[in-house]
Structures are given as structure tokens and as C-alpha cells.
Amino acid sequence: MADCSSIRKFKDAADYRKNFIIQGEIDKYLPGGRHFIDEALINRCIKEIAEKPADPVQVREILAKSESTCETLLPEETAVLMSASADSALFAEMRATAERIKKKVYDNRIVVFAPLYMSNLCVNGCKYCGFREGNALQKRRVLTMDELKEELDVLAGRIGHKRLIAVYGEHQTTSTEYIAETIETCYNRKVPAPNTGRLNSIRRVNVNAAPLPIDDLRVLKKVGIGTFQVFQETYNRKLYEEMHPAWSVKGNYDWRTTCFHRCLEAGVDDVGLGVLYGLCDWRFELLATILHARDLERWFNIGPHTLSFPRLEPASGTKVPEESPWLIDDDTFERIVTIARLSVPYTGIIITARESPKSRNRLIGGGMTQLDCSSNIAIKGYSDFANEAHQEKERQQFMLGDNRSIEEMVRYLADRGTITSFCTAGYRCGRTGGCIMDALKTGREGKFCKINAVLTFREWLDDFASDETRAIGDKLIEKELAGIKEWLPKFYPTVMKQYEATCRGERDLFF
Ligand code: SAM
Ligand code: SF4
Numbered sequence: 001m002a003d004c005s006s007i008r009k010f011k012d013a014a015d016y017r018k019n020f021i022i023q024g025e026i027d028k029y030l031p032g033g034r035h036f037i038d039e040a041l042i043n044r045c046i047k048e049i050a051e052k053p054a055d056p057v058q059v060r061e062i063l064a065k066s067e068s069t070c071e072t073l074l075p076e077e078t079a080v081l082m083s084a085s086a087d088s089a090l091f092a093e094m095r096a097t098a099e100r101i102k103k104k105v106y107d108n109r110i111v112v113f114a115p116l117y118m119s120n121l122c123v124n125g126c127k128y129c130g131f132r133e134g135n136a137l138q139k140r141r142v143l144t145m146d147e148l149k150e151e152l153d154v155l156a157g158r159i160g161h162k163r164l165i166a167v168y169g170e171h172q173t174t175s176t177e178y179i180a181e182t183i184e185t186c187y188n189r190k191v192p193a194p195n196t197g198r199l200n201s202i203r204r205v206n207v208n209a210a211p212l213p214i215d216d217l218r219v220l221k222k223v224g225i226g227t228f229q230v231f232q233e234t235y236n237r238k239l240y241e242e243m244h245p246a247w248s249v250k251g252n253y254d255w256r257t258t259c260f261h262r263c264l265e266a267g268v269d270d271v272g273l274g275v276l277y278g279l280c281d282w283r284f285e286l287l288a289t290i291l292h293a294r295d296l297e298r299w300f301n302i303g304p305h306t307l308s309f310p311r312l313e314p315a316s317g318t319k320v321p322e323e324s325p326w327l328i329d330d331d332t333f334e335r336i337v338t339i340a341r342l343s344v345p346y347t348g349i350i351i352t353a354r355e356s357p358k359s360r361n362r363l364i365g366g367g368m369t370q371l372d373c374s375s376n377i378a379i380k381g382y383s384d385f386a387n388e389a390h391q392e393k394e395r396q397q398f399m400l401g402d403n404r405s406i407e408e409m410v411r412y413l414a415d416r417g418t419i420t421s422f423c424t425a426g427y428r429c430g431r432t433g434g435c436i437m438d439a440l441k442t443g444r445e446g447k448f449c450k451i452n453a454v455l456t457f458r459e460w461l462d463d464f465a466s467d468e469t470r471a472i473g474d475k476l477i478e479k480e481l482a483g484i485k486e487w488l489p490k491f492y493p494t495v496m497k498q499y500e501a502t503c504r505g506e507r508d509l510f511f
Contacts, residue, residue, distance in 0.1 A: 001181070001184070002177075002180040002181070002184065002219055002222055002223045003219070003222075004176065004177040004180060004219055006215045006216075006218070006219065007175065007176050007177055007215060007216055007219060008020075008213075008215075009172075009175070010172040010175070011172075012172065013123045013171075013172060015172070016123060016171075016172040016249070017123060017247070017248070017249055020213075020249055021249065021252055021255045022213050025213055025214060025258070025262055026252075026254045026255055026258050028258075028261075029258045029261040029262075029299070030254065030258065035254070035257070036257075036291055036292065036294075036295035037235050037237075037257060037288050037291055037292065038291060039236070039237065041075060041291070042075065042284055042287045042288055042291070043284075045075050045076055045078075045079035045287055046079065046082075046281070046283050046284065046287070049076060049079035049080055049082075049083060050079040050080075050082040050083050050283050051083070052083060053083065054080050054081075054083040054084035054087070054090065055080075056084075056090060058080055059080060059081065059084040059090055059093070059094075060093070062077045062080055062081060062342075063093065063094065063097045063342065065077075066097065066101065066342045066343070066345050067097055067100060067101055067104075067345070069345075069441070070101070070104075070105065070345040070346045070441035070442075071345070071346075071441070072290065072293050072294055072297060072303060072343065072344050072345075073290065073342070073343045073344075074290075075287050075290050075291060077343075078286065078287060078290050078339060078342075078343045079283075079287065081094060081339045081342055081343065082283050082286070082335075082339060085335040085338065085339060091335065091338070094338055094339070094342060095338050095366055097342060098338045098341040098342055098366045098367055099365050099366050101341060101342065101345045102341060102365070102366065102367060102368075102369070105345060105346055105441075106348070106369045106449055107447070107449050107450045107453075108417060108418050108419060108450075109369075109418065109419045109420070109421040109423075109449055109450060109453040110364065110368065110369065110370065110371055110413055110418055110419075110420060110421065111163065111348075111369060111370045111371075111421045111422075111423060111453075112161070112163070112370070112371060112372065112373055112406065112409065112420055112421070112422065113161065113163040113164060113165055113206070113370060113371075113372050114155055114159065114161045114163075114164055114165075114372055114373075114374060114375055115164070115165050115167055115352070115353075115372055115375055115377055116151060116155065116164045116165070116166050116167065116186075116382075117167045117168075117377050117378070117379045117381070117396070117397070118142070118143050118148070118166055118167065118168050118174065118178075118179075118182050118379070119141070119142040119143065119168050119169050119171065119174040119178075119379065120138060120140055120141065120169045120379055120397065121140055121142060121169050121171035121173060121174060122169035122170055122171055123170055123171055123172070123248065123249060124169075124170055124210075124244065124248040124249060124250040124251075125244070125245045125247070125248050125250075126233070126243060126244055126248075126250060127242075127243050127244075127318060127320050128233075128243065128276065128279070128312060128315065128318055128320040128321055128324075129315060129318070129397060129398070130315035130316040130317060130318065130393070130394075130396065130397045130398060131169045131397050132317075132318075133248075135316060135317040135318075136317070137316045137317045137393075137394050138316055138317065138394060138395075139394050139395050141379050141380065142173065142174055142178075142379075143182070143379065143380060145181065145182075145185050147380055147383070148182055148185050148186070149185065149189055150380070150382075150383035151380065151382045151383050152185070152186060152189040152191065152202065153189070153191050153383070154382040154383055154386070155202070155382055156189065156190075156191045156200045156201055156202055157191030157192065157193065157194075157200065158194065158464075159374045159405075159406050159464070160193065160200060160406065160422075160460050160463060160464035161202065161374070161406075161422075162200070162201070162202060162203045162204065162422045162424055162456065163202070163203065163204045163205075163206070163226075163422065163424050164186060164202055164204070164205050164206065165206045165207070165208055165229065165372070166179075166182060166183065166186065166205055166206070166207050166208070166209075167207075167208045167209070167377075167397075168207075168208070168209040168210070170209070170210035170249060170250065175216075176212060176216035176219055176220065177219075179207065179209060179220065180219050180220060180222075180223045183205045183207070183220070183223045183224065183225060184223050186202045186205045187201070187202060187203075187205065187223075187224060188201075189201060189202070193463035193464055194463075194464065195462060195463050195464060195465070196462060196463050196505070198463055198505060198507060199507075200463060200464075200507075203424035203508065204226040204424035205224070205225065205226055206225070206226040206227040206228070206229060206270075206272070207220065207225055207226070207227075207228050207229065208229040208230070208231070208272075209228075209230070210230070210249070210250065211230055211255055211256050211258075211259030211262070212259070212262070213262065214262050214265055214266045215266075217262060217263055217266035217267075217268050218266045218267065220268060221266060221267045221268050225268060226270060226424075227270040227271065227272045227305050227306060228260075228263050228268050228270070228271055228272065229271075229272035229273075229274065229306070229308060230256065230259050230260070230272075230273075230274075231273075231274035231275065231276055231308060231310060232256060232257065232273065232274065232275055232276075232288075232289075232292070233275065233276040233279060234275065234276065234279040234280040234285065235257075235275065235280075235284065235285055235288030235289070235292070236279075236280045236281075236284055236285075236288075237253050239279060239280050240253050241253065243279060243320075257292070260273070260292075260296055260304075261295075261296065261299060261300075264296065264299070264300040264302055264433075265300075269300075269302055269432050269433025269434070270305040270306075270426075270432045270433065271296070271302075271304055271305055272304065272305060272306040272307070272308060272350070273289060273292060273293065273304045273306070273307050273308070274307060274308030274309065274310060274350075275288075275289060275309070275310075276310050276311075276312060277309060277310065277311045277312070277328055277333070277336065278311050278312035278321070278324050278326055278327045278328060279312065279320075279324060279326060280326050281326060282326070282328055282332060282336050286336060286339060286340060286343070289307065289340070289344075290343055290344070292304075293344055293347075300433075300434070301434050301437070302433045302434050302437060303344065303346065303347065303437065304344065304347050305347070305348060305432070305433075306347060306348040306349065306350050306369075306370065307340055307344060307347050307348070307349055307350070308349075308350040308351075308352065309333070309336065309337055309340070309349070309350070309351055309352075310352060310354055311328065311333065311354055311355065312324060312327065312398075313354045313398040313399050313400070313401065314393070314398060314399045315393070315397060315398040315399070316393045316394050316396075321398070330356075330358070330359045330362070333355075333359060333363075334362055334363065334366070337349060337351070337363050337366065337367040337368070338366050338367055340367060341366060341367035345441075346437060346441050348369040348370055349367045349368050349369050349370070350368070350369070350370045350371070351363050351367075351368045351370075351371055352371070352372055352375075353371070353372050353373065353375040353400045353401065353402040353403070353404075354398065354400060354401055354402075355401050355402055356401040356402060357401075357402045357404060359401070360402055361412070364413070364416060364418060365416075371409070373402075373404055373405065373406045373408075373409040374404075374405045374406040374409075375400060375402075375403075376389075376390070376391075377396045377397060377398075377400060378390075378391070378392055378395040378396045379395060379396075381395070381396070389403035389405070391403075406464075407465065407466060407469050410460075410465070410469055410472075410473065411469055411472055414472050414473060414475075414476050417476075419450075419453045419454070419457055419476055419477075419480055420453075420457055420460070421449065421452065421453035421456055421457065422456035422457065422459065422460050423449065423452035423453055423455075423456050423510065424456075424510075425448065425452045425510035425511065447487075447488065448511050450480065450483075450484065451484060451495055451511050452510050452511060453480075454477055454480050454481065454484070454495075454499065455498060455499060455502050455509055455510060456510075457473060457476075457477060458477060458499065458502045458503065459502060459507060461473040461474070461477075462503070462505075481495075481496075481499070495511075498511075
């Protein structure tokens with residue numbers, strides 16, 4: 001059990017709301033009261049650059065810079081790409097560059113994961129969310145450790161997942177101590193696989209939870225948290241305040257925007273940023289994301305490990321997802337993801353099952369590096385619905401758009417020449433934070449990605465796949481191994497040794 005003696009406890013919701021936020025941990029990262037989300041600069045970029053016609057010569061210079069350096073662009077450069085993306089010929093060039101960058105940094109693999117909702121008690125009142133306090137329609141529950149084990153038996157034992165995003169409402173009863181215990185439970189559960197009886201387990205637990213103080217983050221670091229994700233929802237302060245009532249903890253914009261600075265100070269050095277697209281002008285959000293990434297790089301020399309692109313989806317007891325004036329269509333969504341890939345070239349891009357299959361399929365080549373499948377976001381949904389694609393508005397935060405199973409997804413990706421990766425090696429061999437930034441920018445990490453994708457895909461095919469899917473996967477692996485032999489001839493025998501050991505039943509071998 002993790003040592004949680006440094007974590008503060010709160011007697012009730014009122015105590016939590018009043019005392020949870022530590023002002024000194026905000027002020028430290030806003031020196032002189034100046035916020036790194038410079039709204040005046042963002043608005044100038046939109047008005048003076050993004051809304052004016054782009055010069056194709058300048059656009060190509062920016063694309064060349066992005067591809068050759070893999071460094072985060074300046075907001076002014078991102079604004080040029082926003083303007084250019086409205087022109088179909090220039091957008092085609094942007095998309096082609098994004099595809100090359102994705103290939104250089106991450107190769108042709110997509111990492112898969114599953115969301116696992118732990119609790120939906122919440123002390124906040126976010127107007128777009130089914131979990132908000134006061135939504136009497138929502139059925140509330142907190143997973144016990146025994147119930148969590150049942151969920152893991154489906155996720156790791158039947159579906160074959162090895163990577164989770166654990167999701168929590170914000171509540172004094174599901175504090176950091178609870179989060180730490182759930183993470184440990186996930187890592188400790190070993191479940192036999194259906195085809196071979198070999199034990200499978202969750203090897204990486206990423207967390208999506210409310211912003212935390214530094215001492216709490218240190219505890220999560222100790223129990224082996226993967227990426228810590230916090231979505232800003234909207235960077236526009238006025239809109240933020242409209243969506244998140246002042247009485248709520250989440251109503252504090254500065255506590256949320258400084259959350260990753262605290263993570264990096266605490267040593268939680270894989271951080272995942274995100275915006276809830278559809279609440280505000282997407283150009284404002286994307287430019288603010290660039291400013292956020294650049295401020296983290298300035299303080300810590302570490303940028304976002306991932307960017308997520310949740311879009312507003314229908315949720316129980318709210319009309320915001322249908323009535324917001326800023327909802328975006330699929331074409332705009334593709335522009336956003338493409339510009340993000342070009343603007344923060346080294347980052348992982350996560351597109352969740354909120355999206356329809358059609359929308360996700362469009363993004364596989366260009367920007368996306370991670371997706372979830374066989375997802376169920378009802379609390380205790382995996383064990384209650386025996387892995388059926390079942391949804392219930394009153395038991396979940398919002399409705400999912402893509403209900404494809406892992407088998408369907410693996411085959412769809414294979415048809416497109418994309419390998420499904422279950423790799424979780426990065427953080428377990430210290431390739432996180434600043435250490436991974438360099439490897440990503442130079443394309444070195446992409447090579448590890450490819451090899452680890454092959455090894456973990458082999459595991460999944462043998463342990464979990466149907467005969468038909470295994471046959472499809474075998475062909476893809478043959479092709480990938482031939483590729484590795486060609487571009488890494490000296491290293492190839494070592495790779496083959498690990499591959500053959502995996503075929504014989506050894507597990508969790510990685511580079
Ligand atoms: N409760 C914590 C918080 O808000 O920081 C943890 C995250 S919450 C359980 C997960 C995320 O779901 C939110 O950050 C938000 O971006 C997203 N979300 C909430 N309502 C949504 C909706 N109606 N459609 C799509 N995503 C939504
Ligand atoms: Fe609570 Fe998070 Fe939903 Fe807001 S988005 S109501 S904080 S669960």
C-alpha cells in the first residue's frame with residue numbers, strides 16, 4: 001500500500017471546496033500575476049493572421065520547419081496554418097506533411113488502450129457533463145477494489161488490454177488515496193488469457209482526474225502513474241467561468257491551468273493536455289494549447305506527452321452538447337488535428353471513442369497515435385455487460401460514437417497497413433519526460449515503437465485473437481519484420497531473439 005501520510009483529508013464537500021486548492025502552488029507559476037495564456041496575443045493571431053489569406057511561400061516554410069526540427073511552432077506560425085487550412089490545395093500539402101511527421105516520430109503504429117471509469121461522484125457543476133453535482137438523473141457509484149478486479153478480469157483477461165486511462169470524478173471520498181489504491185490494484189491483477197492461459201495484466205495506468213497539489217502528485221508518481229491527463233475544457237477565461245460555477249473547485253481557472261507545472265515539479269513527467277472542442281472557437285483553443293505547451297517547455301524543457309481531442313457529446317441532464325454555438329463538424333475536426341500534429345510535431349495525439357468510426361478513420365494516417373477500442377464508460381460497465389457494446393446515458397458521463405471491438409479495430413488497422421501496438425515500454429525503461437522528448441524529435445523513439453509494437457502485437461495475437469484475425473496479423477508482422485531487417489540490419493538478430501522468445505510464450509519483452 002502506498003504511503004499516503006502526506007495527503008490532506010477533508011471531512012465533507014464544503015471543507016474540500018474551501019480548502020483543497022493551494023494558492024501558493026498557483027502563484028509560483030504565474031510570476032507577477034501574468035498568465036501564460038495571453039488572450040490578447042491569441043486574439044491578435046486570430047484577427048491579424050488566421051483571418052487573412054495565407055502566403056503559400058510562408059506556409060511551405062513553416063511546414064519545412066515543423067518537419068525538419070519537430071519543435072513546437074510559434075503561435076503566429078500556427079495561425080498561418082489555420083488560415084491555410086481553409087484552402088483545399090494548401091490543406092492537402094499540410095495533411096501530407098503531417099503524415100510524414102507522424103511516420104518519422106511514431107512510425108506506422110497506433111497504440112490502443114481502454115478507458116476505465118472508477119467513480120462518478122463529483123463536487124463540481126460543469127454544465128456539459130453528466131456527472132455534475134445536482135444531476136439527479138445520474139446513477140452514482142464508486143468502484144470497490146473487488147468490483148475493480150472484476151472490471152480488470154474483462155479488460156486484461158478477455159479483451160487483452162495492457163494500457164488503461166483510469167477516469168475519476170472529483171470528490172473528497174475518491175481522493176488521491178483512492179486513486180493510488182486503484183492504480184496499485186490495476187497493476188497487481190494478473191488474469192489468464194483465453195487462448196493460451198498465459199497471465200496478462202495492465203502494464204500502464206494513465207490517469208484522467210482533477211488537478212492535484214504537488215504532494216498528492218508525488219504519491220501517484222510512487223505508485224507508477226503513466227500519463228496524468230487533465231483537459232482544460234476551454235482556455236477562454238470568460239467561457240470557462242460560465243461553464244464552471246464559481247462555487248466549485250473546478251471554477252478556479254488558474255488552479256487548472258497550472259496543474260501540469262505542479263506535475264512536472266512533482267516528477268510526474270508525462271503530462272496529457274486536452275481541450276473539450278465545441279465549447280469555444282477552436283482557433284482560440286488550439287493557439288492557447290500552443291502557449292501552454294511552450295510555457296511547460298520554458299519552465300521544464302518538457303512539453304505535452306500527449307494532446308487529446310475530446311469533442312462535446314450528448315450527456316444526461318444537459319443541452320450544452322447540442323446547443324453550444326461553437327460545435328464543429330468533421331472537416332473542421334480534421335483541420336484541428338492536422339494543425340496540432342504540425343504545431344507540436346513530437347506529441348502523441350489521442351482520439352477517443354467519443355468520435356464516430358468515420359471521423360476516427362479519417363485521422364489514422366495524419367495525426368493520431370492512440371485510440372481506445374472495446375470501450376465501455378459506464379461505471380462497472382465491462383463486467384456488467386460482458387463486453388457488449390452497451391450504453392446507458394444515466395450511467396455514463398456522455399455517449400460514445402465508436403463501439404468497435406478490439407478485433408474489428410485490429411483488422412481495420414491491418415487493412416490500412418497499420419500495426420496495432422500494446423506497447424507500454426516507454427515509462428518502464430525511463431523513456432519519459434525530457435528523456436523521451438529528444439528521442440521523439442529525432443525519430444529514434446519511432447524505431448523502438450515499431451519493434452515493441454511487433455512484440456506486443458504478437459503477444460495479443462497469440463493470447464487473445466480469433467484464428468481469422470491472427471492470420472491477418474501474421475501477414476502484417478512478416479512485413480514489419482522484413483522492414484526492421486532492412487533498416488536495422490545489425491540490430492535485427494537481437495530483435496529476432498526477443499520475437500522468437502515471445503512466440504515461445506515469454507511475455508513482456510521490450511526495448
Ligand atoms: N472530473 C475530472 C475533471 O473534470 O477534471 C476528470 C475528468 S472527467 C471525468 C473527463 C473529461 O470528460 C472531462 O475533462 C471533459 O473534457 C470530458 N467530458 C465531460 N463532459 C463531456 C461531454 N458531454 N462530452 C464529451 N466529453 C466530456
Ligand atoms: Fe465532475 Fe469532471 Fe464532470 Fe466536471 S467534467 S462534473 S469535474 S466529472
